[in-house]
Amino acid sequence: MLQRVQHLLGTESLTREQITFFLDQSKPFQEFQRYPLKKLATLRGKSVALAFFEPSTRTRISFATAAARLGADTMSLQAESSSVKKGESLIDTVRTLQAMRPDGIVLRHASSGAPEFVAERLEVPVLNAGDGAHEHPTQALLDALTIRDRKGKLEGWNVTILGDLLHSRVARSNIHLLAKFDMRITLCGPPMWMPPELEALAPGVRRVPRIAEALDGADVIIVLRVQTERIHEPALAAEEYILGYQLTAERLRMARPDALVLHPGPMIRGLEIESAVADGPQSGVLEQVTNGLAVRMALLYHLVGGAPVDAPHPAKERSNAAD
Amino acid sequence: MGHPMRVVEKRQLLSAEEIARTLQRLAHEIVEKSGGTKDLALVGVRRRGVPLAERLAGTIQGSARVSIPVGTLDITLYRDDLSTVGPQPVLQSTEIAFPVDDRDLVVVDDVLYTGRTARAAMNGLFDLGRPRRVRLCVLVDRGHRELPIEASFVGRTFETSDSEIVEVRLRETDGEERVMLVDRVP
Numbered sequence: 001m002l003q004r005v006q007h008l009l010g011t012e013s014l015t016r017e018q019i020t021f022f023l024d025q026s027k028p029f030q031e032f033q034r035y036p037l038k039k040l041a042t043l044r045g046k047s048v049a050l051a052f053f054e055p056s057t058r059t060r061i062s063f064a065t066a067a068a069r070l071g072a073d074t075m076s077l078q079a080e081s082s083s084v085k086k087g088e089s090l091i092d093t094v095r096t097l098q099a100m101r102p103d104g105i106v107l108r109h110a111s112s113g114a115p116e117f118v119a120e121r122l123e124v125p126v127l128n129a130g131d132g133a134h135e136h137p138t139q140a141l142l143d144a145l146t147i148r149d150r151k152g153k154l155e156g157w158n159v160t161i162l163g164d165l166l167h168s169r170v171a172r173s174n175i176h177l178l179a180k181f182d183m184r185i186t187l188c189g190p191p192m193w194m195p196p197e198l199e200a201l202a203p204g205v206r207r208v209p210r211i212a213e214a215l216d217g218a219d220v221i222i223v224l225r226v227q228t229e230r231i232h233e234p235a236l237a238a239e240e241y242i243l244g245y246q247l248t249a250e251r252l253r254m255a256r257p258d259a260l261v262l263h264p265g266p267m268i269r270g271l272e273i274e275s276a277v278a279d280g281p282q283s284g285v286l287e288q289v290t291n292g293l294a295v296r297m298a299l300l301y302h303l304v305g306g307a308p309v310d311a312p313h314p315a316k317e318r319s320n321a322a323d
Numbered sequence: 324m325g326h327p328m329r330v331v332e333k334r335q336l337l338s339a340e341e342i343a344r345t346l347q348r349l350a351h352e353i354v355e356k357s358g359g360t361k362d363l364a365l366v367g368v369r370r371r372g373v374p375l376a377e378r379l380a381g382t383i384q385g386s387a388r389v390s391i392p393v394g395t396l397d398i399t400l401y402r403d404d405l406s407t408v409g410p411q412p413v414l415q416s417t418e419i420a421f422p423v424d425d426r427d428l429v430v431v432d433d434v435l436y437t438g439r440t441a442r443a444a445m446n447g448l449f450d451l452g453r454p455r456r457v458r459l460c461v462l463v464d465r466g467h468r469e470l471p472i473e474a475s476f477v478g479r480t481f482e483t484s485d486s487e488i489v490e491v492r493l494r495e496t497d498g499e500e501r502v503m504l505v506d507r508v509p
Contacts, residue, residue, distance in 0.1 A: 004410055028397060028414045037450040042400045298414075301400075306411040 007119040007126045008299055010135035011177040019177060022298055023145050023154075029294035029301075030145075032069070043072035043305055049102035051077045051093070052129070053109045058265055059129050059138070062289075063106045066296035072304065075100060094118050104304035107131070125303040133167050138299065139264050140173035142292040144181075146284045147220055149291075150260050160186045160214050160255070162245055163224030163272055166193040170264045171224055175201045188214035189224075189245060190236055211245055218255040223247050223263045226272045238271065249276040260284050328507045336481055336489065339500035342462070345478040346375070349460060350382035352476050353429055362425065362455065364392040368432040368444050369415050372396075374495035375462060376431035394419030396430070401443035423452040429476070433491035435461040438472035463502060465489045 005018055032038065048067045052060050060076075067074045077097065090109070097105060104125045107115045112132035119126040130136040148154040159178055165171045165187050178185055179202030187198055187207045199205045208214040215221065231238050252259065261273075261283045269275045278285060337345065357363055360383065367376030373395045380391040397415040430444050441459050448457060458475035465483040483489060483504065490503045 025414050028400070028416045031416055031418075032400075032450075035450050036452060039450070040400050041403075041446075301414070302411050 005303065007115070007128075008137050008303060009115050009119060009126070009128050011137045011140045011173045011180075012135065014137070014177070014180075016180045019141070019144065019180065020154075022141060022295065022302070023148060025298040025302065026141075026145055026291070026294040029297040030291065032297070033290055033293060038069050039071065040069060041071040042301060043067070043070040043103075046071075046103040046304055047073040047075060047101070048104045048106060048300065048304060049075045049077065049097050049100065051097060051105055051107045051109075053090075053093075053107075053114075054130070056108050056129065058289075058292075059108065059136075062292045063127075063129060063138075063296050063300075066293050066300055069293070070297055070300055070305075072103070072300065075102060090114060090117065091121065094122065098122050098124060104300065127299060127303060130169055133169050133172070135173045135176075136169040136264075137173050137177075138292065138296055139170045140177040141299075142288055142295045143170075143174055143222065143262055143264075144177055145291045145295055146262060146287050147260060149287070150284055151219065151258075154181045156182050157184075157219040158186065158217050158256075159183045159220040159222065160188060160218040161222045161224065162211070162214065162247060163189050164193045164226050164230060165189050165198055165224070166195055167227070167230065168224050171198075171222075172201065174222060175205060178202075179204050186214050186218070190241065192235065211251060212254055215251060215254040218259050220260045220262065221247060221252070221255060223261065223267075223273050225264060225266065226268065228268065228271070231271075242271065246270075246272060246274060247277050248274040249280065252277055252280075252282065258282070262288060264288070328509060330488070330505050330507055333487070333504045333506050335501055336463070336504050337479065337502035341479075342493075342500060342502065345462065346378050347382060349462075349476050349478055350379045350386075353379065353460065354383055354387060356475070357427060357429075360387050360389045360391060362427040364394065364421060364423075364426050364428055365460075366394045366396050366419065366428055366430050366444070366448065368430060368440060369395055369397045370496055371433035371491050371493055372431045374493050375433060376429075379429075379431060379460070392421045394421065396444055396447050398440060398443040398447050401446040403439060403443070417447065417451075419451060423448060423454045425453070425455045428454045428457045429460050430457060431460045433462050433493075434489050435459070435464045435472075435474050435477070436467055436489075438468045438470035441472045441474075442470055462491060463489050 002017055002021055050063055064074050106127045106129050108129040109131050112134035114131050115126050115128035128137055161171050175185055185205045188211055194207050261277055263285050267273055267278055365376040365380050367373035376393050380393045383391050395418045397417045399412050399414050460476035461474045462478040464477045464480045486507050488505045490505055492499045492501055494500050
């Protein structure tokens with residue numbers, strides 16, 4: 001029996017079966033994105049708090065759209081407008097949120113572990129939308145869905161993750177998830193962004209200093225976002241990064257001919273990825289965006305919908321309702 | 324499910340042969356009352372409406388020598404009686420590979436009871452487009468409606484009590500072929 005997931009805190013704590021379950025449950029929602037009428041009443045009357053204590057456009061819009069398409073209302077709390085800047089503690093902000101009686105909280109926070117902290121204190125399901133450099137589980141799930149769709153299965157591929165591995169929660173969530181599906185994971189980036197402890201995150205992870213070696217035999221390449229504020233001389237000049245690690249069309253030929261290229265966005269064309277690659281046939285970037293909606297709808301449907309785990313079973317089941 | 328309710332089989336409502344005859348009749352009725360097969364398409368409601376829709380389409384195709392598109396609809400997302408009931412049900416996919424706009428649709432399900440499934444199916448269909456006409460076909464109508472919904476094509480009607488369950492068992496989904504009346508006893 002599948003253990004029910006109450007909070008989505010990270011991919012590290014999910015089992016392979018739970019991950020497969022959520023990917024399977026995303027399928028009907030992928031289909032749904034093609035419907036002319038994209039509005040369900042499934043979560044009607046439920047409200048989802050979008051608590052973003054760190055700027056985010058893509059993830060926030062994706063969660064807000066997913067909630068809206070399921071019929072839920074959203075309450076938005078953003079760093080710019082919230083009391084966080086006025087020195088309010090996380091727990092006070094969260095208590096305030098809870099007082100508004102949301103049925104789910106989507107949380108992005110600059111501190112690693114913030115979603116867990118909140119989940120331990122509130123009754124409400126918490127979905128981690130990125131915490132510090134720790135985890136970004138919905139990104140890893142949507143990446144996995146894109147890999148499974150494009151490559152036909154999720155198991156056994158050679159996956160190369162390129163870029164700023166040190167600061168990347170996307171990389172961590174992906175490493176945890178992909179390792180559960182027996183992937184061989186190759187990390188490649190500037191040495192200062194590739195600490196040795198990354199290899200200890202999961203079995204099958206190796207660090208490779210040179211991009212040629214990292215791309216050789218790759219079935220999937222995940223290009224991480226490089227934050228421009230982290231690129232500065234003398235430590236690392238942009239030209240140096242481009243020269244050493246940019247995924248160019250020429251370099252992509254070193255990977256398997258059918259290698260899939262993913263990027264969590266926002267992309268900086270000409271820095272970590274060349275436009276020809278981002279827009280090329282091997283790119284899955286736009287599918288990632290659509291799949292992100294499907295994955296988040298599936299998660300909201302299962303975590304926010306339904307009664308609490310310990311709710312009593314109704315005395316009378318409906319007979320002859322669909323099974 | 325953990326509750327102390329026992330389920331006992333009371334009697335057989337339809338045999339395999341009667342199911343086959345009923346479906347045969349329903350297929351003919353659908354063609355007759357539709358004035359042909361133009362734009363006709365069947366939509367089976369998961370789970371047992373799906374094999375029923377496929378069998379009806381097979382019969383219609385056999386006699387009218389036309390191809391009748393069959394789609395399947397998962398109504399889980401459209402139901403209104405789930406939000407307070409334990410964990411959310413697992414979703415199946417809706418597979419309707421033809422545009423429903425301007426189609427003459429017949430929704431197929433095994434049992435018509437409260438009418439809530441039919442309502443949910445209609446909501447689901449209208450998210451996909453705007454059909455010209457939607458009608459409902461059921462193998463068994465057991466009464467106890469909670470919504471103003473009736474089927475255009477009814478296989479058999481049975482009087483039932485509220486505690487009873489009409490179990491349609493089909494080869495494709497259940498490995499046997501008959502309709503049973505079962506009752507729940509405390």
